[in-house]
Amino acid sequence: MKQMAFTYQSGLSSESVTLQNKIEMAEEIKDTSVISIKNLNVKTKDGDILKNINLQIPKNKIIVLLGPSGCGKTTLLKSLNRLTDLHKELKVSGQIIIDGQDIMKAGQNLSAMRQRMGLLSQRPFPLPASIYKNVAYGLKLKGIRSKKLIAHSVETNLKRVGLWNEVKDRLKSPATSLSIGQQQRLCLARGLAVKPTIILADEPTSALDPISTKIIENLFKDLKQHYTIILVTHVLRQALRLADHVVFMYYGEIIEQGHPDDILKNPKTAILKKYLVDGN
Amino acid sequence: MNRKRRLTDSLVNIWMRGGLYIILAIPVFIGIGLYWKAAPLLNEHSLTDLIFSSKWFPMKGEFGFLPFIFSSVYVTLLAFILSAPLCLFAAIYLTQFSKRRLLNFMLPVIDILAGIPSVVYGVWGILVIVPLVSGSIAPFFGATSSGYSLLAGGIVLAVMCIPYMLNMLIEVFHTIPVGMKEASLSLGATHWEMVKHVIIRKGFPGIISAFGLGIAKAFGETIAVLMVVGNTLNITLSPFKAGYPLPALIANNYGEMMSIPDYDSALMFAALLLFVVILIINLFFRYFIHKTEKI
Ligand SMILES: Nc1ncnc2c1ncn2[C@@H]1O[C@H](COP(=O)(O)OP(=O)(O)OP(=O)(O)O)[C@@H](O)[C@H]1O
Ligand SMILES: [Mg+2]
Numbered sequence: 001m002k003q004m005a006f007t008y009q010s011g012l013s014s015e016s017v018t019l020q021n022k023i024e025m026a027e028e029i030k031d032t033s034v035i036s037i038k039n040l041n042v043k044t045k046d047g048d049i050l051k052n053i054n055l056q057i058p059k060n061k062i063i064v065l066l067g068p069s070g071c072g073k074t075t076l077l078k079s080l081n082r083l084t085d086l087h088k089e090l091k092v093s094g095q096i097i098i099d100g101q102d103i104m105k106a107g108q109n110l111s112a113m114r115q116r117m118g119l120l121s122q123r124p125f126p127l128p129a130s131i132y133k134n135v136a137y138g139l140k141l142k143g144i145r146s147k148k149l150i151a152h153s154v155e156t157n158l159k160r161v162g163l164w165n166e167v168k169d170r171l172k173s174p175a176t177s178l179s180i181g182q183q184q185r186l187c188l189a190r191g192l193a194v195k196p197t198i199i200l201a202d203e204p205t206s207a208l209d210p211i212s213t214k215i216i217e218n219l220f221k222d223l224k225q226h227y228t229i230i231l232v233t234h235v236l237r238q239a240l241r242l243a244d245h246v247v248f249m250y251y252g253e254i255i256e257q258g259h260p261d262d263i264l265k266n267p268k269t270a271i272l273k274k275y276l277v278d279g280n
Numbered sequence: 281m282n283r284k285r286r287l288t289d290s291l292v293n294i295w296m297r298g299g300l301y302i303i304l305a306i307p308v309f310i311g312i313g314l315y316w317k318a319a320p321l322l323n324e325h326s327l328t329d330l331i332f333s334s335k336w337f338p339m340k341g342e343f344g345f346l347p348f349i350f351s352s353v354y355v356t357l358l359a360f361i362l363s364a365p366l367c368l369f370a371a372i373y374l375t376q377f378s379k380r381r382l383l384n385f386m387l388p389v390i391d392i393l394a395g396i397p398s399v400v401y402g403v404w405g406i407l408v409i410v411p412l413v414s415g416s417i418a419p420f421f422g423a424t425s426s427g428y429s430l431l432a433g434g435i436v437l438a439v440m441c442i443p444y445m446l447n448m449l450i451e452v453f454h455t456i457p458v459g460m461k462e463a464s465l466s467l468g469a470t471h472w473e474m475v476k477h478v479i480i481r482k483g484f485p486g487i488i489s490a491f492g493l494g495i496a497k498a499f500g501e502t503i504a505v506l507m508v509v510g511n512t513l514n515i516t517l518s519p520f521k522a523g524y525p526l527p528a529l530i531a532n533n534y535g536e537m538m539s540i541p542d543y544d545s546a547l548m549f550a551a552l553l554l555f556v557v558i559l560i561i562n563l564f565f566r567y568f569i570h571k572t573e574k575i
Contacts, residue, residue: 119466
């Protein structure tokens, strides 16, 4: 059942599966996957960035997006919470169904939809405010006014990312006074504070030292009991350490996907083989 | 070979340092020169008398600069009030809400507006703003005005400041990283909330500096204001009356009436006053930016 969920994919192997099979599989996947992407296309006037992406993302797992620079991993991630809206030059089409709702449909409550997903980017971007306010920010946007509730949430979430002891005496200092590794954990804490169910992480450890990286990786392993994590990484060893499922992309298409032990150790396509060899 | 390269290196070094020192020395020399020329006046009158007296009778040796200072401040503030909010919203709209195409169209337009000589703005002020003030705006408020007024000066100045401030503000908002905007949105902010919490907050020092430089420019602007402001001594709160700002005083009178003792010195004092005020405005805003940039 778990394996089947992962074989529903676009592109190369589609000839081997009949249409009937596809429909059946899609039905079965429904209850286990939180995100289902159908025929997602992202275009600019110069060309296609994502070409007909079809992907099922199962619940409470770590899904790793792998692929050479510029293949569209970040764009795919940003489509999931419609941050692509910020870039008016991008034309996005297709369906992205999250918890049964198509987020591409107009009239969506974008804020509430985005709060279901925490975003962690390549470099930490603390908001121009204090450490405390960074974590409290999403809560205030949610309409929570109780000072006690907010203070409690700030403390719990800073503890979760192992930052509380380091910052508890200077919660009022600007967030930019933290080190990059601390800032990244702060960004994770403020994302968790709004209680998302999905975490979108775009190379979250690429700017971090080995120790901070380890902290984030361990956090992810814990978090996946309650969260679905979509992680972009260039580090193959990190993919092996964390992934339940690996999706390999190339020039805006999904080329291959599967369990990390399968596809990273026995890649089927020449492209992935070459990527793995060059990457190591 | 090696010696030649080292020689070139040190020559270039000397040349660049020399250039830097000259640039740094210019304002110092201007300040010293103005003070030296204004000194005769300063020896005969106290500084407070000069600044706070409104008696301007050069023939009698009475030099009270208050009407000029008042007009300058009035016109500058008026221009600022008229242009600053407009620029702020236009810059936010162009960088955060509109299509990229509109911004790409507006940028060269703004550059062209900024490049128009101030005499042209002055002529436009005489042809359009002055009749507008005398014919429509003043009657609307139940006042009579020749049109040559503080208001006309303020409007013309505001129009001149718009491209200047808009340019700086657009630049400020462009330097704010997309990742920070994405962070705010992904935490559930609406587009407008994101603008409030990230763009305005993060851009605050830049906004203040654009405003400060706009004020400094408005305070020193001469020709366009001189053409529409009426050049009459007045201390009045009514924007429909004429005024006489400091730069206009200097431009109108320098080289004339030099037979009057201390007149030359008085004009130099006016220039010194302008110079010092603009220096203070600049230093104040730079200090402010330095203080707030650490957030
Ligand atoms: N707003 C945009 N306008 C035009 N082209 C864009 C835009 N955003 C991304 N692209 C293009 O889309 C392609 C994919 O970009 P994307 O950032 O998704 O790649 P990526 O896989 O995340 O790469 P990396 O590993 O380097 O982060 C690139 O060729 C990029 O130039
Ligand atoms: Mg990327």
